[in-house]
Amino acid sequence: MACNFISVGGNRHPAAADWDHESDLLAFGADNNIALWNPLDPLFRGVHRLLSGHTEVVNVVKFFPTGKKNFSILLSGGIDKTIRIWCSDTQSPANFREEKVISDHSSAINTIAVYSERSLFISGSADATVKVWQLNHLSPGHQSSADQSSVECNVELLQTIDIQPRFLPLALAISKVPGSSSAILAVAGTRSLIQIYVSAGDVFKFSASLTGHEGWIRSLSFVQESTDIGTDILLASASQDKFVRLWRLHQGEELPIASSAAGDPALGALGKSLSNKAHRFETQGLRYSLTFEALLLGHEDWIYSAGWCPQAEKPQLLTASADNSLAIWEPDPHSGIWICTSRLGEISAQKGATTATGSTGGFWAGLWSPKGDIVVSIGRTGSWRLWKSIGEQGDWRPGVSISGHIKxxxxxxxxxxxxxxxxxxxxxxxxxxxxxxxxxxxxxxxxxxxxxxxxxxxxxxxxxxxxxxxxxxxxxxxxxxxxxxxxxxxxxxxxxxxxxxxxxxxxxxxxxxxxxxxxxxxxxxxxxxPLINGDADGRxxxxxxxxxxxxxxxxxxxxxxxxxxxxxxxxxxxxxxGHGYEISTVAASQNGDLVATACKASSEDHAVIRLYETKDWREVKPALRAHSLTVTSLAFSSDDRFILSTGRDRKWTIFERSSDNAFEYGQITCDPKGHSRMILAGNWAPAEFGYIFVTAGRDKFIKIWSLDISEEPKTTCKATISATSPVTAVQFHQSLLSQDDPAVALAYGTEEGKIGIHKVTENFEVSELVQISPGLLPSKAINQVRWRPGQQEQEGHTVHTHLAVASDDCSVRLYTFINIWSTFNQNRCQRV
Structure with a gap:
């Protein structure tokens, strides 16, 4: 068994994604999970794992460099106020497990920065504090303990910085101060200033406040200007004022060559907000200055992220904006002026269009690949976009990426x-x-x-x-x-x-x-x-x-x-x-001639089932009445003779087709107390199994019923399956497991995200068929399970059977079972 496909959209937060330059994995927040994806995978397998642990939306994901290809550490923070540390398995580096949970912050985590040289990471929270942490870890195989697969991971809080004047940190960046062993930390967020802290021993002290932006600052990023020792450090800050500012950290008493940006007449009124004021500080006996370097203009809306290329010979900056574009910036080799060399994304003529006409509502994050030859971005629709650099000219061409639901x-x-x-x-x-x-x-x-x-x-x-x-x-x-x-x-x-x-x-x-x-x-x-704005002819x-x-x-x-x-x-x-409230369920007949629907209801007048014939799409009247509350599911039997309905009124009902009119149905039997709590799902067994149906409810029971129509319609509960939580979805596979030993597979999903797969024989003996490991299960309630029609024969007698699962955690998952029926006969129960 394998979960060979997961579709899920990414969270709309600039810090909710990171690309590891050691393992090539890209991790991003997907609702309350963390999705792992390798954009460089030649097999295009997409998301291969969702890490479950957070109880609310994940805001920030950050890899902690380990210097090892087969061992990774991942940090994450979310609205649940926790920071979680995940470590990979050396035997399978793409598999992570949660090693530690930190709950010291009192509000949502918005940003994390890492500094591997001193094993530090810094967290910023909506509680208006920045915390500095020491991370000590040993990778598996380097311990004296008997469990060589475990990871020793210790975290120590070194410092808590209460931001003054008070604002909420949205972006952090940290770098080594050139020529010393100190570190420089930049903090920004819901104010238009950047606070600079410089380390003195294990403590960061406030050193400067950089002003100039006129909106919230969403992203910060440091880079060393070149590989030469003692080279200046550049800081990029991206803001909601539609501009990126570059700042230069320089060693020495003398200031670097002043930027001419403040005197550029092309900037007009912006020149008033440009300042070359030097912010000086001292650390370890050395003098440094922080000065404004350049203003990058070109975006037409908020800028959410800015990141430096990891492998470029000269600094290259990637910015992502709400104007539906990515921009790549670099200094002109002759003048040194920063220019936009490439622009990716939507054309400006479509700005303001709806999602349906091509607009993504902006790009929330842009990331470089480890080699700098690929960039990816995530937009409002939760889908990723990918561009590859082609040829010596550096032309960027779009490539296949991933997408998914965001709710x-x-x-x-x-x-x-x-x-x-x-x-x-x-x-x-x-x-x-x-x-x-x-x-x-x-x-x-x-x-x-x-x-x-x-x-x-x-x-x-x-x-x-x-x-x-x-x-x-x-x-x-x-x-x-x-x-x-x-x-x-x-x-x-x-x-x-x-x-x-x-x-x-x-x-x-x-x-x-x-x-x-x-x-x-x-x-x-x-x-x-093509005409963009019309022409002289008035077109x-x-x-x-x-x-x-x-x-x-x-x-x-x-x-x-x-x-x-x-x-x-x-x-x-x-x-x-026809319906008076929100549609709750719909089902089409097996031959496609009829559709049954129901809506949310709190009275008998609205809890009706309406039938529509599909040739002319006319309603078949009168509507079917049986329930007093919302009908939760509808299902046609394999020969369309019967319709099964289940409701929140704890009742299931069976309607039979009229012998005179194929579109007319009437109630023949029901059970007003089929379950002790509301019934959430129902389904029919395949034709070879007879008129057998299943119901499942909030009482944590799945009941299998037999319908006898030899004389008066009579139903009998033949078997009951107990679950650990309310059962929200259920379906029989429509093919028998074996013609020699008639049995059918039954799949169900629960409110806590568990998937159960059982074998039901013709004598109503029920046994578990497959156990799916917790790491492959959804983290929230399952809303639907659907077996793929038929079975696929591949490579001789190998039979592939697929089960699709929809969940509240925004994921669509496709599980593939290989020779599951023969495996059952051999091993009684397969655990995967």
Whole structure:
């Protein structure tokens, strides 16, 4: 068993990501977890692990240099007021475990800086304090203890700095003072000043206050100007005033050559805020000065991060801004003036557009690769973007990256043939995941973002392999048809055999301030000089969101974020009205002719089940009445003869199809006390198993029922499975484990994130089939579990079975079981 795919979006915080220059791992905060990803992986495996420990959102992630390729230390801080120390396993450097939790701060942790030369790290918190810590550690294998896999990790608090005047620290940076053994610490945050502290022994003392910025300062970064001994240190500060300032730390009584920025007439009124005032301090008998060096202009919105290239021959600075761009800055070799040599991201013509038309709402962080030839950035949608430097000229080209939901994932649905997976959630998006097949390499990616919405999305199901329906908090349901653009890409990149011949719609877009995806045609090549602001003839500028060019869709790799947010939408074909409150659940019949829906309710009048036939999308009346509170799940039996409903009123109900009308159903049986608390999920067993169904509830029980229709409809509870917490999702696999020994697999998820997989025989004997290790489980409640339709035969008799899981921790996970059924017969229970 393996969890071979995890999709999750990153947290929107400038300090919530770091790229380790020793192990090549990139770690980033993903809700309350820490995601580990290797952007240099040639197999494009994406996120391979989520570290669970924090109880609230992770704000900051920072690697602590160890000087070893096979051993890493990771520091993290979050809204839960804790700092956590994670150490890797030398046998598998990509696997980390939590070694220590520090709870000395009284508010959220916003920033961490590390100083490996003296084994220090510094934390800044919303309690307006900065704490200096000594980290002493021994890597595994260098201890006298018997457990060579454990890590000795001791932390000592050396100093607490109460910031005066009081502000909340958002950025920290620390560096060695050239020519001495002292360290210099820069602190900034919710004021427009930078405080400088210099170490004297084990204590940092205030030395200077740098002024000039006119907004909050979000990022600080030190770099040595060159590799020569005694070279000056540069400090970059990025601010919400849209500017980056560079400061020079120089040794000696004489000041460095003064910057001409203050007298530059091109800066206009800005010149008044530029000052070459020297801030002097002394340490270990040596004199130093801190002076303003340069002002970097070019961004049009807040600047969230600034970071120096680790391997550049001359200083190179990467900045990320809310204006949807990254900028790379370096000094001109002749004049020394700092200039922007490369700009990556969105074009300015699209600034202010909605997410659906291509805007990401800004870049929150920019990171360099260990060699400086790749940069990555994360934006408002939680997706990562990647650019590679190509050729001697340093041209930057976009590359395949990762993406995922940034809020809880509410529901999942496989296409009818199992070729792709759909997910939907509270970040108001629907995402399509499929397996990219290239050069004998297989990797899962987001291949389409069919729906970008204005309301939280609660439920989804597929009516065919080219159509799905989703329900949201807006009280209606929307139907979407697959466009040729997406079908063609899935055919080229994923080997999906769906033909585009039967599809009438080519592509889709969403108007600004709109909620409905509109069908559009794919046009020819992009003109050489497109209108941006109109021309003398009075023609209007072309809206980049309203046009899809053929060349834009001519690729055979996993889509980039630009493609997903702008060109991979599905056109909306129908809206279904009728419910009075937020849609809670939706289910399509097995033959796709009928859809059943329900909404949130606190009375019988609203706790009705509405049926819609999918040919003309007309409601089948009257609505089905049985529940008094919200219906939590709906499921059609394998032959569509019955509908199972479960509700918060602790009741499950079965409706039977009329013999006269295939679209009419009527109640035949129910159990008003099926569980002692609300029932949260229900599902039918496969056809070969008969009319068997399962219900699961907040009472921590899963009950398997048999429906007898030989005379009067009668149900009997045949088996009960006990869980350790409320059960929130449940589903039978729709294939038998073995024809010789009829049995079926049952998967369920709980409120605490546990996944259970059991075997149920035809005699209703229940036994555990697989135990999934805690490190592979979600950290929050599971909202849905979905077996992939059918089984895949690969390499002879090897059978791959997939289970998709959606969770409140913002993750979509795909578990792969290899020969799980034969493994069960041999080993009775497999632990993974």
């Amino acid at each position: 809880r994932v509410q529901d999942l649905a496989w296409s009818r043939d199992g070729s792709f997976l759909l997910s939907t959630g509270s970040d108001q998006t629907t995402r399509l995941f499929a397996e990219w097949i290239h050069d004998d390499i297989r990797s899962w990616h987001e291949f389409s973002r069919p729906q970008i919405h204005g309301y939280d999305l609660n439920c989804i199901d597929t009516t065919s392999s080219t159509q799905f329906i989703s329900g949201a908090d807006e009280k209606l349901l929307r139907v979407f048809d697959e466009p040729k653009a997406v079908a063609s890409l899935l055919g080229r990149a994923c080997g999906v055999e769906n033909s585009t011949n039967g599809l009438s719609l080519e592509a889709a877009n969403i108007p600004v301030l709109g909620l409905s995806n509109k069908a559009v045609e794919i046009v020819g090549e992009r003109p050489l000089d 209007q500028a072309e809206d980049p969101a309203s046009v899809v060019y053929k060349s834009t869709l001519d690729f055979d790799h996993a889509p980039l974020e630009d493609h997903l947010s702008r060109h991979m939408l599905w056109p909306e074909t129908e809206k279904l009205y």
